[in-house]
Amino acid sequence: MTGTSNKSKRNLIILMVVLFGFILLLIVRVGWISIVRGSDYSEMALQQQVRDNAIEAKRGIVYDTNGNELAVSVTCYTIWLRPADAKTGEKKKDIEENLDNIRTVFGKQLKLDEETVNGYLNKKQNLIKIKKGVDKETADNIRDAKLKGVEIVEDTKRSYPLGSFASHVLGSVSSDNRGLSGLELQYNSYLSGIAGREVKYTDKNGSSLSYGDSEYYAAEDGYNLVTTLDSVIQNYTESAISWVAKKTSADRVMAIVMDPETGDILGMAQTPDFNLNNPQEPSSKVNKAKFNKLSSSEKKKYIQKMWRNALICDTYEPGSTFKLITTAIALEENAATLKSTYYDTGAINVAGTTIHCWRKGNPHGHETLAEAVSNSCNPVFVKLANKVGIEKFYGHLDTFGITGTTGIDFPGEASAILQSKDTAGPVGLGTIGFGQGIAVTPIQLITAVSSLGNDGKMMKPRLVKEITDEKGKTVKSFDTEVVRQTVSEETADEMCKIMQFVVDNGGAGTVKIDGHKVGAKTGTANKVKNGKYIDQTYSSCIAMAPMDDPQVAILLIVDNPKGVHYGGVVAGPGTKKLLKNVLDYMNISPERNIKEAKTASIKVPDLKGKSASESIELLASCGLKYDYNKKTAEKSDFTVTRQYPKAGTNVKKGTKVYLYN
Numbered sequence: 001m002t003g004t005s006n007k008s009k010r011n012l013i014i015l016m017v018v019l020f021g022f023i024l025l026l027i028v029r030v031g032w033i034s035i036v037r038g039s040d041y042s043e044m045a046l047q048q049q050v051r052d053n054a055i056e057a058k059r060g061i062v063y064d065t066n067g068n069e070l071a072v073s074v075t076c077y078t079i080w081l082r083p084a085d086a087k088t089g090e091k092k093k094d095i096e097e098n099l100d101n102i103r104t105v106f107g108k109q110l111k112l113d114e115e116t117v118n119g120y121l122n123k124k125q126n127l128i129k130i131k132k133g134v135d136k137e138t139a140d141n142i143r144d145a146k147l148k149g150v151e152i153v154e155d156t157k158r159s160y161p162l163g164s165f166a167s168h169v170l171g172s173v174s175s176d177n178r179g180l181s182g183l184e185l186q187y188n189s190y191l192s193g194i195a196g197r198e199v200k201y202t203d204k205n206g207s208s209l210s211y212g213d214s215e216y217y218a219a220e221d222g223y224n225l226v227t228t229l230d231s232v233i234q235n236y237t238e239s240a241i242s243w244v245a246k247k248t249s250a251d252r253v254m255a256i257v258m259d260p261e262t263g264d265i266l267g268m269a270q271t272p273d274f275n276l277n278n279p280q281e282p283s284s285k286v287n288k289a290k291f292n293k294l295s296s297s298e299k300k301k302y303i304q305k306m307w308r309n310a311l312i313c314d315t316y317e318p319g320s321t322f323k324l325i326t327t328a329i330a331l332e333e334n335a336a337t338l339k340s341t342y343y344d345t346g347a348i349n350v351a352g353t354t355i356h357c358w359r360k361g362n363p364h365g366h367e368t369l370a371e372a373v374s375n376s377c378n379p380v381f382v383k384l385a386n387k388v389g390i391e392k393f394y395g396h397l398d399t400f401g402i403t404g405t406t407g408i409d410f411p412g413e414a415s416a417i418l419q420s421k422d423t424a425g426p427v428g429l430g431t432i433g434f435g436q437g438i439a440v441t442p443i444q445l446i447t448a449v450s451s452l453g454n455d456g457k458m459m460k461p462r463l464v465k466e467i468t469d470e471k472g473k474t475v476k477s478f479d480t481e482v483v484r485q486t487v488s489e490e491t492a493d494e495m496c497k498i499m500q501f502v503v504d505n506g507g508a509g510t511v512k513i514d515g516h517k518v519g520a521k522t523g524t525a526n527k528v529k530n531g532k533y534i535d536q537t538y539s540s541c542i543a544m545a546p547m548d549d550p551q552v553a554i555l556l557i558v559d560n561p562k563g564v565h566y567g568g569v570v571a572g573p574g575t576k577k578l579l580k581n582v583l584d585y586m587n588i589s590p591e592r593n594i595k596e597a598k599t600a601s602i603k604v605p606d607l608k609g610k611s612a613s614e615s616i617e618l619l620a621s622c623g624l625k626y627d628y629n630k631k632t633a634e635k636s637d638f639t640v641t642r643q644y645p646k647a648g649t650n651v652k653k654g655t656k657v658y659l660y661n
Contacts, residue, residue, distance in 0.1 A: 086149025515590020
């Protein structure tokens with residue numbers, strides 16, 4: 001009995017020791033958690049209770065010069081997922097039901113497959129962005145499903161009401177509304193604003209807790225841009241280049257419309273454009289099919305090229321349009337006057353090198369300076385450039401802004417490609433004189449030539465004239481800026497007369513508009529590939545009007561037209577179409593009765609012995625149409641041997657004259 005009692009006592013003592021030891025371990029563990037790790041666990045609990053949501057600022061609006069909206073920010077919603085919260089619940093059945101509902105709702109409303117949703121649910125992240133830019137209806141449908149672990153936050157996204165309108169000027173933004181290209185990138189710091197925050201304390205179901213103060217920091221919306229673009233003129237520009245692209249099957253057509261007196265860009269566009277609301281892929285079905293077959297790196301390069309504004313960021317050989325600059329330099333340096341005369345033999349020898357005129361075997365003979373410009377006679381411009389001399393000529397190129405950049409408010413402006421003075425020599429200088437061996441940006445050329453229509457004052461081109469706040473108050477303005485005087489007023493006036501002569505007398509006859517004083521110069525330059533000239537061309541036209549006080553300047557460039565490639569034929573009609581629309585829109589009235597001009601009889605000019613391109617320009621200046629063997633014209637600029645109706649015949653305006661080689 002005593003033995004049994006002692007054994008019981010011993011067991012009881014052992015049990016008490018074990019129990020005491022267990023209690024001691026619990027005390028130590030509680031002490032460790034509450035004292036040693038207390039702050040850590042408190043912070044973890046706080047993190048689970050705190051919902052810190054960013055409130056995105058509204059990106060500023062982009063307006064045209066008349067207050068029309070080109071880019072806006074619209075309310076949208078972002079769907080977030082907290083995987084850990086999605087897997088919480090009192091019963092396993094409830095958890096599985098919630099996860100199934102998430103898969104179903106995300107699949108139906110967000111078009112996400114089950115594998116993708118499971119990937120999100122299995123991530124170890126605390127918070128995952130599922131989709132941004134969701135519309136209100138979709139967000140409401142997801143909200144009504146009452147999914148545990150799913151949060152919906154009001155957000156903003158960039159929207160372009162007119163789709164692809166002015167796409168290469170406005171540029172694009174990333175999914176988080178950060179500027180990626182164009183004005184969106186250039187003025188990103190002004191447009192983006194400052195994001196706000198909302199901090200609140202919630203339970204595991206997202207309901208607010210009674211303790212803990214909520215904090216709300218309102219977002220500061222971005223400022224607005226007021227551009228110099230005129231939506232009407234921009235529309236005319238895009239319509240004109242699309243028309244030219246369709247007629248010529250060119251790889252690309254681009255155009256700038258500028259106000260010579262201010263440097264304001266009124267219109268700027270190129271083909272093909274892209275949809276600003278979906279800038280990550282081409283707009284056309286054909287290009288989209290090609291795009292989808294590319295690798296990731298190839299797609300990236302394709303997109304960058306698609307977004308690139310070639311009018312500012314790329315160079316090209318200007319060809320004969322550059323002869324306007326050479327002529328202005330020669331007049332300014334007294335190397336020529338309006339009374340100067342020349343005799344073209346079809347070629348010129350410079351430092352032992354023979355440079356031919358573009359019209360081989362059919363020299364221009366006697367011609368004045370204005371006629372040389374109209375005829376695009378290469379030997380004359382070789383003479384003029386070398387008469388001025390390389391030091392002075394390059395000095396004037398610097399004055400015209402050719403050796404630098406224009407400073408336009410746009411990212412990635414390129415610089416001209418120009419031979420060094422040390423290596424150019426008489427031959428290099430001569431070729432530059434007629435627009436070969438030099439590559440400029442389109443914005444450089446139109447800015448330089450526009451100075452001739454502004455009494456010699458070259459303006460700094462601009463795309464944005466002011467920045468405003470949400471109330472329309474001006475925060476910052478960008479005034480017009482005179483860069484420098486390129487030539488004297490006298491020289492500028494003489495150049496305006498020459499440019500008008502070129503249109504009136506056939507050199508750029510396809511740009512002639514009844515009742516308006518139009519000045520222009522066309523050009524055709526072979527493209528360079530791997531250091532060699534190829535058959536592809538840049539066919540272009542630069543024009544201004546009205547020439548007694550130019551209000552608008554236009555540069556239109558056709559990249560690799562198929563078939564006929566003469567600048568006057570390819571770029572001239574599009575330039576005329578655009579210029580006429582702009583003049584009508586600006587209420588610049590014709591100076592004579594157009595109706596009478598249309599009904600007046602016209603004497604058919606003598607075209608025998610002239611090149612096809614010259615004949616076309618001359619007929620256009622007379623208001624006559626033309627026709628010829630297209631296959632022959634595509635191969636070479638043939639010489640006209642016969643014509644119908646014959647020279648001297650009185651015909652009505654619009655009569656077609658047939659040219660034969």
